[in-house]
Amino acid sequence: xxxxxxxxxxxxxxxxxxxxxxxxxxxxxxxxxxxxxxxxxxxxxxxxxxxxxxxxxxxxxxxxxxxxxxxxxxxxxxxxxxxxxxxxxxxxxxxxxxxxxxxxxxxxxxxxxxxxxxxxxxxxxxxxxxxxxxxxxxxxxxxxxxxxxxxxxxxxxxxxxxxxxxxxxxxxxxxxxxxxxxxxxxxxxxxxxxxxxxxxxxxxxxxxxxxxxxxxxxxxxxxxxxxxxxxxxxxxxxxxxxxxxxxxxxxxxxxxxxxxxxxxxxxxxxxxxxxxxxxxxxxxxxxxxxxxxxxxxxxxxxxxxxxxxxxxxxxxxxxxxxxxxxxxxxxxxxxxxxxxxx
DNA sequence: TCTGGGGTCCTCTTTCTC
DNA sequence: TCTGGAGAAAGAGGACCC
Numbered sequence: 531x532x533x534x535x536x537x538x539x540x541x542x543x544x545x546x547x548x549x550x551x552x553x554x555x556x557x558x559x560x561x562x563x564x565x566x567x568x569x570x571x572x573x574x575x576x577x578x579x580x581x582x583x584x585x586x587x588x589x590x591x592x593x594x595x596x597x598x599x600x601x602x603x604x605x606x607x608x609x610x611x612x613x614x615x616x617x618x619x620x621x622x623x624x625x626x627x628x629x630x631x632x633x634x635x636x637x638x639x640x641x642x643x644x645x646x647x648x649x650x651x652x653x654x655x656x657x658x659x660x661x662x663x664x665x666x667x668x669x670x671x672x673x674x675x676x677x678x679x680x681x682x683x684x685x686x687x688x689x690x691x692x693x694x695x696x697x698x699x700x701x702x703x704x705x706x707x708x709x710x711x712x713x714x715x716x717x718x719x720x721x722x723x724x725x726x727x728x729x730x731x732x733x734x735x736x737x738x739x740x741x742x743x744x745x746x747x748x749x750x751x752x753x754x755x756x757x758x759x760x761x762x763x764x765x766x767x768x769x770x771x772x773x774x775x776x777x778x779x780x781x782x783x784x785x786x787x788x789x790x791x792x793x794x795x796x797x798x799x800x801x802x803x804x805x806x807x808x809x810x811x812x813x814x815x816x817x818x819x820x821x822x823x824x825x826x827x828x829x830x831x832x833x834x835x836x837x838x839x840x841x842x843x844x845x846x847x848x849x850x851x852x853x854x855x856x857x858x859x860x861x862x863x864x865x866x867x868x869x870x871x872x
Numbered sequence: 873t874c875t876g877g878g879g880t881c882c883t884c885t886t887t888c889t890c
Numbered sequence: 891t892c893t894g895g896a897g898a899a900a901g902a903g904g905a906c907c908c
Contacts (some may be wrong), residue, residue: 563876572876574908587908590874606876633879633908714906747882776877813900823875829901863877 533641533648534764536670536678537622537655540687542635544577545665546614547604558601560585560594565605567595570778574606578687611635614663621658625651630675630764638675640764652690676760677702680709698758703730710755717744732756769871770809775800776863782821784858789818790850797846797864801839804866810835812868814842816849819861828852835870842866 539545543561548554558580563571573594576585583598591603615634622629628640641651648671659667670681672693680702681691693701707729708718720743726732733756741749754760775796783789793816804811815829828849836842846864 570874570876572874574876588875590876593874636908712906716905745883771880772878774878778876815901825903827902831900861876865879 531642532673533644534672534675534678535639535641535648535652535655536675536682537618537637537639537659537667538669538679538682538686539618539635539665539667541575541577542665543575543606543611544580546611547607548577549664550610554602558583558585558598559604560591560598560601561604561606562591562594563606565603567591567603570780576601608634614665618659618663618665618667621662622655624658625655628764628766630766638678638764641671648692649690652692656688656690674758674760675762675764676711676755677758679711680705683709693758699730702758703728703733705729707732710752712748712751712755729756770807770869772865772867772869773800773804773807773809773811774863774865776817776861778819778861779859782858782860784855786855789855789859789862790847792862793846793850793864794843796862797843798839800864800866801837801842804842804869805837808872809869810837810872811842811866812870813866814845814849815865815867816846816853817861817863817865818853818855818859821858821860823860825861826853831868835868837872 544559547559547561556579559577560573560580561575562573563569571591573585573587573589573591575587576594580598580601583601585594585597585601594601611634619629619631619637622637622639626639626641626644630638632638641648644651652669652671656667656669659665666688668682668686668689670678670684670691670693672678672681673695677693681693682689684691706727707713707721710729721732726735732752737749737753740752743749744752777792777796812835813829813831815827817825817827819825830845830849832841832845
């Protein structure tokens with residue numbers, strides 16, 4: 531019988547900042563962008579005090595500022611969060627060697643080979659993480675990744691939730707479909723029209739109907755997921771598939787030099803990382819987002835995999851030439867794909 | 873009015889090759 | 891030489907994740 535644990539750090543970025551700056555405790559804290567709410571950017575994390583004002587992740591900083599002008603706004607300090615992330619993941623590996631990284635503040639742990647009761651392991655992990663990082667986390671344990679992740683979200687912050695066999699009907703089915711990993715705002719809205727609002731209602735839709743609405747792959751996924759079924763293994767090692775850089779201008783621009791200059795700079799940064807990590811790329815894609823938020827991409831394939839700045843920059847500018855730049859541009863980005871390890 | 877940045881994966885269409 | 895079809899690869903867009 532498989533047993534999977536999911537750890538989710540509570541309001542991670544904000545919690546790290548509060549630990550560094552104890553005077554922030556009990557104040558609303560918003561982490562995002564450059565930390566200047568008058569500039570373009572979105573909320574990465576808000577602490578629980580800020581959430582009481584309606585501030586949420588992915589909200590524009592300017593909107594967050596209107597909701598709570600006296601909140602403390604801080605810049606994202608990825609280096610520090612990555613450092614703390616390594617510390618708590620090291621703790622997890624002490625409990626089981628099979629760990630899957632899920633971004634900076636989450637991880638799965640395979641407990642299948644371990645004898646201890648689930649609740650005891652979870653409590654020990656929470657204590658250890660608290661001891662070495664000073665931070666709290668929420669933990670979910672279930673028979674697979676899908677359910678463990680839903681479980682860790684059920685009692686936040688500082689939660690501990692165990693989903694047992696037979697709990698799906700009683701504890702998962704009443705939840706909104708949006709709680710399923712892979713169901714975002716678009717799918718949620720589409721399902722609402724069927725009408726399907728809860729995971730249980732989704733489970734009552736025949737497989738053929740789901741495949742008709744969503745295609746073979748996603749249809750089957752939804753069918754299984756609504757029943758709490760998930761065979762996917764923990765992924766303990768993976769290679770990057772692409773490396774990208776993009777930037778949103780403070781002011782939309784139709785000035786070619788501004789767009790081209792930024793593309794050249796971003797391409798340089800991406801190539802530097804490509805080289806540092808020891809890869810070559812086979813394809814180059816340029817992304818432009820216009821002032822109406824419409825996004826277009828133009829891609830080209832290189833003759834041979836490359837990590838040479840001149841070759842990749844030339845390819846990027848070839849792509850840039852394929853755009854019709856009549857509208858003002860708000861974002862430019864470059865992606866190097868088809869990576870091959872040297 | 874506002875809507876980041878760094879990724880993955882899927883689907884559909886177009887282009888290439890045999 | 892022309893044409894068509896099949897299948898692969900490339901290109902574009904979009905949904906989703908943290």
